Amino acid sequence: MKHHDVIIIGAGAAGLMCAATAGYRGRDVLVLDNAKQAGRKILISGGGRCNFTNQKVEPANFICGNPHFVKSALARYRSSDFIELVERHGIEYHEREHGQLFCNDSAKDIVTMLMTECEWAGNKIQLRTEITAVAQQENGHFTLITSNGDFSCESLVIATGGLSMPKLGASPYGYKIAQQFGLKVLPTQAGLVPFTWHAEQKIRFEPLSGIAVPSTITAADGTQFTEALLFTHRGLSGPAVLQISNYWQPGEAISINLLPGENALEKIELALKNHPKQSLRNTLSHWLPKRLVEALFEEVQLDKALNQLGHGERETLADALNNWSIMMNGTEGYRTAEVTLGGVDTNELSSKTMQANNVTGLFFIGEVMDVSGWLGGFNFQWAWASGVAAGLAV
Ligand code: FDA
Secondary structure (H helix, E strand, O other): EEEEEEEEEEHHHHHHHHHHHHHEEEEEEEEEEEOOOOHHHHHHHHHHEEEEEOOOOHHEEEEEEEOOOOHHHHOOOHHHHHHHHHHOOOOEEEEEHHHHHHEEEOOOHHHHHHHEEEEEHEEEEEOOOOEEEEOOOOOOOEEEHHHHOEEOOOOOOOOOOOOOOOOHOOHHHHHHHHOOOOOOOOEEEEEEEOOEOOHHHHHHHHHHHEEEEEEEEEEOOOEEEEEEEEOOOOOEEEEHHHHHHHHOOOOOOOOEOOOOOOHHHHHHHHHHOOOOEEEEEHHHHHHOHHHHHHOOOOOOOOOOOOHHHHHHHHHHHHHHHHHHEOOOOOEHHOOOOEEEEEEEEEEEOOOOOOEEEOOOOOOHHHHHOOOOOOOOHHHHHHHHHHHHHHHOOO
């Protein structure tokens, strides 16, 4: 049985970052992964350009059963630290709206950078390896039985990620290890995920597929995002929808403001004053795509002139524009979700080191735990920060 100081299960964002950090401290590190390639989620992230972090990262950008948990790791490894690493490797990047940073060329650059760091730090990375059993010995060391040999280690780091994108090898393995060692795992749910239509909504709205409009979407708990809303064949997507999906529970309505920052009633009253004979269809088509107007107001007589509408009708129209309350069927689930909400309960872990409070030597990092970020590079920043926190402690 070959012994290493540290074994990390999962050669993804968090695992590779942790490996490099621990390796530079002189720890002998082995990274195991059952995939044939390291960092596969990084490669497809950000449309192939990897939104690797955000200029402005705050604890409020994360969803976690214990909102204070993320503070320590995020404060000790900031987005500026990762940007400095990216720059040191000569990777060119650019900023998009809301402080999101993307590679100019390809997400491959980030994987190459992490693999180079691991190489410089002296880490061994063993892919295509199935772990069949993990146990802790009386001396506190862990033993791992795998398809590629048996190993022992002092510190075992679980970096197996969440359940999103099973096609890429996502697995519940990390949760199983947590449960095996008596740690609580909170229920999981797909996050940063598009919504799907009910059958009757699909008939009405499917023809709008491809239309994108600015919006403010509000969840039942009052959380709000102002970003683009995209109509798709299957339902609603776009950044505003992905963001709000993190705060949505099945059976809850969402409220969509199609005229963000504007008072629809005031707009209608002004149009009535200036163009009393203009049809409702023409008026609304100045503000929203015509096809959307027709689908949204299919029960309204759009040919009526503005001065033929009663005050109550104008109020109802304004409400539909500023507060379109819609009950979606569900989400596209883990198949397309970017993250998994829930996971290993952070109350079981040290926020400084990511070590399990009751199992010395066992660490959890990245998405496997109950920490999910907003869209915009926050999930990678959590992978980097929690990976570094554990890498300094293993
Ligand atoms: P990650 O999933 O990266 O790695 C887990 C590793 O564990 C994998 O290599 C896997 O093969 C391995 N593994 C799993 N089970 C195993 C087992 N049983 N045995 C051995 N190994 C096992 N975030 C962001 O900030 N910016 C972005 O642009 C994007 N874009 C994006 C696009 C898409 C399509 C998705 C699905 C996700 C994103 N994300 C993102 C989210 C981001 O990819 C995610 O939060 C991080 O990759 C999480 O890092 P981890 O290291 O925790 O898991």
